[in-house]
Amino acid sequence: MPLLKNNTLIAETWAHADAEGELPTGDVVVPFARLLKNWEQLSQRRDKLGVSLVNIDRAEALSTFLPKLQLIVLSFPAFNDGRAYSLARQLRQMGYRGELRATGNVLPDQLQFMLQVGFDTFEIGERFPLSTWQQASKQMSLAYQRGLFRRGSEAEIWTERHTDAEPWLEQPHAG
Amino acid sequence: MYRYDEFDHQFVRDRTNQFRDQAGRRLSGELTEDEFRPLRLMNGLYLQLHAYMLRVAIPYGTLSSKQMRQLAFIADKWDKGYGHFTTRQNIQYNWIKLEDTADILDALADVEMHAIQTSGNCIRNVTTDHWAGAAADEIADPRPVGELLRQWSSLHPEFSFLPRKFKIAVTGAPNDRAAVKVHDIGLRLHKNAEGAIGWEVIVGGGLGRTPMIGVTVRDFLPELELVGYLEAIMRVYNLYGRRDNKYKARIKILVHELGADKFKAEVESEYAKRPQASTEVEERELKRIAAYFAAPQLEKLPRWSASFEEAKLGNPAFSRWARNNLGAHRADGYAIVNISLKPDGGIPGDATSDQMRLMAELAERYSLDELRVSHAQNVVLPHVKKDDVFAIWQALEAAGLGAANYGLAGDIIACPGLDYCALATARAIPIAQAISRKFSDSAKQDEIGKLKINISGCINACGHHHVGHIGILGLDKKGEEYYQITLGGSSAENASIGSILGPGFAGHEVADAIETILDTYLKLRGPGEEFLAAYRRVGAKPFKEALYATA
């Protein structure tokens, strides 16, 4: 599955484990139920650990695990199911700074929104050429909302309007 | 009124370019209809019965003469020379082509307008009191908050794929002309004993299939906390609103199913988790916006205008129109002019491009270049000197805009219905026309007094029939149009949902049924008692008996 990051295609380095059965070696991402069940074992592995949530999982349920997680995968079962946008933002607000990946029905026209709420990587499928994704990532050069996770090509309008004199008003940003 | 800065200009240009690209990719087949639909809906473009329909945003119902002229230009160039003003203070064009839409959006951007989020499962146009900034009873103008929320909600990355549409209304007056209790979020401005401003936050009101009155979750939220608190509400809705059933997907269902207390607890819990960022930027932005809504430069005039009084004495038709169509302005010697877009037997809310241009000219000359659109599908000139009212009326009369029925039986609110709308189950406009013709006698309308008749052509209730004093809902019974009548609805501060009176009526019977209801009212009302008050006093029984009495 092609993986998009920073407008380029990258190789997948993670192994995806099922709910049951043997754990693959190396960096592994497990379903949330398995994370809960096998936490002792998983947290002691030296390789990187990731978890995949479904839309009815609560972000708070991950809070104790966050320091140990380097990948969280959120899914869009339909492209108009917008719950993962809130989950992503909640996780970022909880302080998570690892990789946040979008999977499922991911379309170029939602890419900029996903970047803004904190997604880093995207399982994008074969349908659209890379150029469409790259174009879509910079369609809007401005955003009104403050405290968005990522300020890539967009400037934050309210911040821009009111921080020429006081740079200390700027919100800190990651990525 | 608000004026775009470079950022706002750039924003709508980017958005138009984005849509042009998306429409191109749809026409080339790169995007399927399922993928394109939410994108075009988020730019206000519907596929309707006969053609595409474009719903243009008129933020909090306020526009300038320049903008109104551009709406007229768009009607002429890309539609059939007319537009329809809606129950959410927007304007709709019924004969639009997809291939023209990007050009139309550019023409809108040229005058600081757009069609952003007038449809789709996102936050829609923030609506308000059509007399904001002018009304005598207003505590403070709610439109700075309206503008703040418009910006905050535009292309919000977290809230663009909600379970369903989301409608916000704000009001700054104790007499609620913005129907805040039947919106997903309603905000009511209050002033406390110390004179500080705070906002009552009402959640979970709505019409449609399951009409509900909203619940108050905060009594007095400080203004600077509005954005943060609304984000918490939106997040709870986005995460927990139902997505399994389109008819149970509004926030009102979530509030109802959780219960008001549990819902509020979820919101407060989410709100408490917010990073404690300073609200300094919001404060500055609100101040910056508020400067655009500073009280206009009005002249110091005597309360009494001799020329106005003389004109009334000399012209009974003008006198009647002045009595019905003027609203009380907070400044002496001024009036609010309500232009009824409900001519006898006409299509409610429609205006030709010529009429739009005339209204623009009147606004520029007599109303400090400002117009408003009301939920009742009428247009308002908010700041008019009484000295000028007669000249305005003469111009309106000549243009077919002189109907003296504002707020009366002839001022009917009707959605486009099955004549235009792909969702409709029955026609609404011909019903409005029949009722209008039946009550065209002006003396009769005056006798009946204040009355809100609302007609919806389907259960989606875009005509707001649930909150009509008399509501009419058009349904389909075995392929035939069929109309249910409700009584006793109200969207004012004592909001109520109308009750179904009894079995429905065929289309040609509705106007007679309304006449029977109103004759009954006239017989049983107390001195000076308006229809809604009379209904609340006597209940449905006398009306049921009159309507359904066996011969």
Added chain:
Amino acid sequence: MTSTEKGQLVTANRLRDGIAVFLTRSGQWSETIDDAALALEPQAAAALEARAKDDEKATLVTGAYLIDAERLNSRIRAAHIRERMRALGPTVRLDHGKQAEGKGAGFAAPEGV
């Protein structure tokens, strides 16, 4: 001598301008409902639908679906009031839509007569 045939036809909206159109026997999309191909058998209806789906993919039309209709003396009457509206235009603006352009159906929408 009157002749009545009952069946189904396919209707859609033209993608570029949204105008309601009807699928003809020759595979064209006409604004005039009388031009529509009326399928008298389920198989024929399915074939019309399949052709419509192809044209959706080819971005000619969108939202194609079958409707019940009958042909009376070479004019087509849609069974449902909504479809009779689409074949005519708004009943409150007789100067707009197909009815004003000589492309209207022969049966008024509300009564269907």
